[in-house]
Amino acid sequence: xxxxxxxxxxxxxxxxxxxxxxxxxxxxxxxxxxxxxxxxxxxxxxxxxxxxxxxxxxxxxxxxxxxxxxxxxxxxxxxxxxxxxxxxxxxxxxxxxxxxxxxxxxxxxxxxxxxxxxxxxxxxxxxxxxxxxxxxxxxxxxxxxxxxxxxxxxx
Amino acid sequence: xxxxxxxxxxxxxxxxxxxxxxxxxxxxxxxxxxxxxxxxxxxxxxxxxxxxxxxxxxxxxxxxxxxxxxxxxxxxxxxxxxxxxxxxxxxxxxxxxxxxxxxxxxxxxxxxxxxxxxxxxxxxxxxxxxxxxxxxxxxxxxxxxxxxxxxxxxx
Numbered sequence: 595x596x597x598x599x600x601x602x603x604x605x606x607x608x609x610x611x612x613x614x615x616x617x618x619x620x621x622x623x624x625x626x627x628x629x630x631x632x633x634x635x636x637x638x639x640x641x642x643x644x645x646x647x648x649x650x651x652x653x654x655x656x657x658x659x660x661x662x663x664x665x666x667x668x669x670x671x672x673x674x675x676x677x678x679x680x681x682x683x684x685x686x687x688x689x690x691x692x693x694x695x696x697x698x699x700x701x702x703x704x705x706x707x708x709x710x711x712x713x714x715x716x717x718x719x720x721x722x723x724x725x726x727x728x729x730x731x732x733x734x735x736x737x738x739x740x741x742x743x744x745x746x747x748x749x
Numbered sequence: 750x751x752x753x754x755x756x757x758x759x760x761x762x763x764x765x766x767x768x769x770x771x772x773x774x775x776x777x778x779x780x781x782x783x784x785x786x787x788x789x790x791x792x793x794x795x796x797x798x799x800x801x802x803x804x805x806x807x808x809x810x811x812x813x814x815x816x817x818x819x820x821x822x823x824x825x826x827x828x829x830x831x832x833x834x835x836x837x838x839x840x841x842x843x844x845x846x847x848x849x850x851x852x853x854x855x856x857x858x859x860x861x862x863x864x865x866x867x868x869x870x871x872x873x874x875x876x877x878x879x880x881x882x883x884x885x886x887x888x889x890x891x892x893x894x895x896x897x898x899x900x901x902x903x904x
Contacts, residue, residue: 686841686843686851686853687843688841688842688843696841698841698853698855700853700860700863702860703859703860703861703863703894703898704858704859704860704901705855705857705858705859705860706858708855708858739858743858743898743900743901745898746858746859746898746901
């Protein structure tokens with residue numbers, strides 16, 4: 595990575611979302627194989643450039659690693675929601691082995707995120723910055739819902 | 750089945766919950782093998798008398814049939830919630846192959862039922878009547894929640 599890029603992405607790599615993503619990735623790294631990797635290297639599997647995406651077949655079954663990455667992404671979001679609102683956020687990732695499914699995050703009795711996933715063997719983002727944008731979007735919708743329906747979230 | 754029993758259970762077997770359970774069981778019966786079975790026979794797999802339960806090992810992996818039955822039970826509940834409140838109720842059964850997991854039913858952004866399941870290879874009820882009681886209990890809690898937080902349920 596060139597110095598210019600490092601400067602560009604410094605704020606991004608220290609953002610709460612990226613830090614949480616790295617923490618979640620380390621959490622599933624039982625053998626310490628990420629110990630010496632940088633943030634960019636640890637998050638590399640999440641980045642699917644158009645070229646990389648083109649190489650993945652349209653139809654395919656997701657492997658355990660992809661499933662684990664999807665969990666990491668939604669766990670990180672749940673951890674951030676929890677940090678922001680002080681209430682437990684529980685992610686629920688329900689995928690078939692064919693890579694279709696539904697992801698929920700609940701806070702109390704409130705569904706703060708609800709998505710249908712498909713083609714998860716192609717799960718990824720064009721860049722770390724795009725991934726953070728996506729995370730921030732979900733987070734802000736979730737926090738707004740919690741703010742509006744705090745009683746249900748507190749149930 | 751003796752006549753005395755038939756009279757006893759007539760109201761039960763025509764109750765909305767039991768009718769819905771039978772409908773859901775028939776829905777997964779692709780080969781029409783239940784076509785000639787009575788209600789009691791169709792629901793027989795859900796009934797685990799203490800004797801039958803004793804014969805199932807404490808630890809075991811649930812097979813596809815048990816998983817399907819669990820889905821039937823929560824689908825039937827969702828259908829009933831939907832019939833009562835007029836809003837779509839979506840069940841989400843998330844089980845590991847080891848038989849642990851979580852079941853949710855959501856209406857809009859409201860979680861109207863949320864249960865942790867374990868040992869699902871032993872899923873069953875002592876009798877049809879007990880199964881209906883359990884269903885009615887979940888249903889009444891769900892409908893009360895929807896009544897109290899109708900705005901969230903309508904989201």
